[in-house]
Amino acid sequence: xxxxxxxxxxxxxxxxxxxxxxxxxxxxxxxxxxxxxxxxxxxxxxxxxxxxxxxxxxxxxxxxxxxxxxxxxxxxxxxxxxxxxxxxxxxxxxxxxxxxxxxxxxxxxxxxxxxxxxxxxxxxxxxxxxxxxxxxxxxxxxxxxxxxxxxxxxxxxxxxxxxxxxxxxxxxxxxxxxxxxxxxxxxxxxxxxxxxxxxxxxxxxxxxxxxxxxxxxxxxxxxxxxxxxxxxxxxxxxxxxxxxxxxxxxxxxxxxxxxxxxxxxxxxxxxxxxxxxxxxxxxxxxxxxxxxxxxxxxxxxxxxxxxxxxxxxxxxxxxxxxxxxxx
Amino acid sequence: xxxxxxxxxxxxxxxxxxxxxxxxxxxxxxxxxxxxxxxxxxxxxxxxxxxxxxxxxxxxxxxxxxxxxxxxxxxxxxxxxxxxxxxxxxxxxxxxxxxxxxxxxxxxxxxxxxxxxxxxxxxxxxxxxxxxxxxxxxxxxxxxxxxxxxxxxxxxxxxxxxxxxxxxxxxxxxxxxxxxxxxxxxxxxxxxxxxxxxxxxxxxxxxxxxxxxxxxx
Numbered sequence: 001x002x003x004x005x006x007x008x009x010x011x012x013x014x015x016x017x018x019x020x021x022x023x024x025x026x027x028x029x030x031x032x033x034x035x036x037x038x039x040x041x042x043x044x045x046x047x048x049x050x051x052x053x054x055x056x057x058x059x060x061x062x063x064x065x066x067x068x069x070x071x072x073x074x075x076x077x078x079x080x081x082x083x084x085x086x087x088x089x090x091x092x093x094x095x096x097x098x099x100x101x102x103x104x105x106x107x108x109x110x111x112x113x114x115x116x117x118x119x120x121x122x123x124x125x126x127x128x129x130x131x132x133x134x135x136x137x138x139x140x141x142x143x144x145x146x147x148x149x150x151x152x153x154x155x156x157x158x159x160x161x162x163x164x165x166x167x168x169x170x171x172x173x174x175x176x177x178x179x180x181x182x183x184x185x186x187x188x189x190x191x192x193x194x195x196x197x198x199x200x201x202x203x204x205x206x207x208x209x210x211x212x213x214x215x216x217x218x219x220x221x222x223x224x225x226x227x228x229x230x231x232x233x234x235x236x237x238x239x240x241x242x243x244x245x246x247x248x249x250x251x252x253x254x255x256x257x258x259x260x261x262x263x264x265x266x267x268x269x270x271x272x273x274x275x276x277x278x279x280x281x282x283x284x285x286x287x288x289x290x291x292x293x294x295x296x297x298x299x300x301x302x303x304x305x306x307x308x309x310x311x312x313x314x315x316x317x318x319x320x321x322x323x324x325x326x327x
Numbered sequence: 328x329x330x331x332x333x334x335x336x337x338x339x340x341x342x343x344x345x346x347x348x349x350x351x352x353x354x355x356x357x358x359x360x361x362x363x364x365x366x367x368x369x370x371x372x373x374x375x376x377x378x379x380x381x382x383x384x385x386x387x388x389x390x391x392x393x394x395x396x397x398x399x400x401x402x403x404x405x406x407x408x409x410x411x412x413x414x415x416x417x418x419x420x421x422x423x424x425x426x427x428x429x430x431x432x433x434x435x436x437x438x439x440x441x442x443x444x445x446x447x448x449x450x451x452x453x454x455x456x457x458x459x460x461x462x463x464x465x466x467x468x469x470x471x472x473x474x475x476x477x478x479x480x481x482x483x484x485x486x487x488x489x490x491x492x493x494x495x496x497x498x499x500x501x502x503x504x505x506x507x508x509x510x511x512x513x514x515x516x517x518x519x520x521x522x523x524x525x526x527x528x529x530x531x532x533x534x535x536x537x538x539x540x541x542x543x544x
Contacts, residue, residue: 073441098441126349127444
């Protein structure tokens with residue numbers, strides 16, 4: 001296997017946070033005696049990401065995704081453990097490293113608010129010390145890819161959220177980063193805009209061979225972009241592998257959708273009926289039993305059509321988190 | 328097997344030259360931003376001028392009531408002092424801990440930290456760009472004040488050169504000082520409390536209320 005671009009080993013980050021009960025008395029007590037609690041935001045996580053891989057980093061709010069990305073982009077020091085990205089220790093924040101990565105955070109504005117994005121791009125050229133010919137070539141390529149020719153000439157404050165996110169992405173990639181940390185890049189965007197950003201990331205990865213670590217609550221992002229996912233919960237990794245293997249491992253059932261040729265026949269005895277719409281019935285059946293039950297339905301009923309599917313990825317992820325609930 | 332794509336090439340120019348390029352670009356960008364709010368910038372300046380004009384009128388009145396001067400300073404001397412003081416004051420407006428609190432609370436500092444350039448350069452260059460506009464806009468105001476209050480200046484060419492260098496040096500020193508105070512925001516959410524103390528000390532000790540030469544007496 002090629003040398004990993006991202007190598008993480010036993011990475012841990014503990015935050016010390018003050019806490020107190022609500023109310024005036026507790027507020028007064030906390031003036032005299034402050035109580036602290038340790039929160040293990042990231043707890044001994046380890047994984048490697050190879051060159052050009054696009055990996056989905058999944059977890060509920062507070063799972064440790066953003067903290068991990070902040071450590072990998074050099075914004076936070078870990079409490080313990082080690083990480084190397086492109087051979088650099090991220091939190092040493094060497095200039096050479098920062099020139100080769102980017103962190104895009106959804107809903108965060110890095111552009112000059114009052115000016116057209118073109119002016120911010122020019123500023124990024126100077127910050128990243130880009131050769132003018134490289135800068136112009138990359139800028140024009142990205143503008144064309146995201147189809148934002150008109151938008152980059154308007155003051156950023158006049159752009160909608162989705163438009164701003166597109167020009168934000170252009171600004172973040174002008175230096176042609178080799179590693180992309182994308183933290184909820186499609187948050188708050190409408191479906192069309194999400195799709196646009198998604199296909200753009202895929203195209204950028206294809207053209208430039210960049211390694212991408214993506215967090216998103218929209219499973220459509222993950223399904224479209226990531227062959228591999230790392231699932232994190234309570235700071236610990238619960239799963240690291242192919243997206244397709246996630247359902248195999250965590251979902252104990254599959255769904256069989258049957259279109260009946262002879263109308264309203266009860267199928268209760270084959271499995272749990274999830275929904276019924278006219279002559280279409282959706283059944284939930286144990287995974288191991290699926291081939292046998294499907295064969296029975298086909299042989300015993302007048303079937304017009306039959307499809308077997310894994311449960312939706314959202315349901316699988318929910319199952320993964322449910323299995324890790326603290327007792 | 329996939330391979331890591333090539334690292335983007337650096338330009339042939341030196342780091343110092345790239346830094347100069349950044350400063351010029353950032354200053355240009357800031358000037359453009361200031362142009363977006365021309366009226367606001369001018370009103371802000373007029374507001375800034377109101378304070379020293381009040382001190383000037385008060386001290387000039389006191390000087391006249393004391394036979395034409397107080398502490399060895401004539402009304403013309405006070406006029407010269409406060410017209411120049413306003414310029415110095417403008418030059419010493421820098422990124423404050425209030426701004427630090429905001430940028431950290433809103434997570435805006437993260438985007439500065441992931442860039443391959445220390446964020447202090449952005450703040451220095453950004454405010455320096457703003458100053459070029461403010462000073463330019465202040466010049467007609469200063470001319471107006473000169474016509475009204477008739478200041479008495481007696482400075483040599485060399486002193487003017489030293490003054491111009493000194494106010495940019497003062498700008499850098501104050502930027503560093505307030506950066507240090509501002510960075511407290513990384514540990515506590517209310518670093519501006521520290522700056523309140525500084526502002527009070529500056530108000531009393533920096534020659535704002537009372538000209539510096541009179542304070543020594």
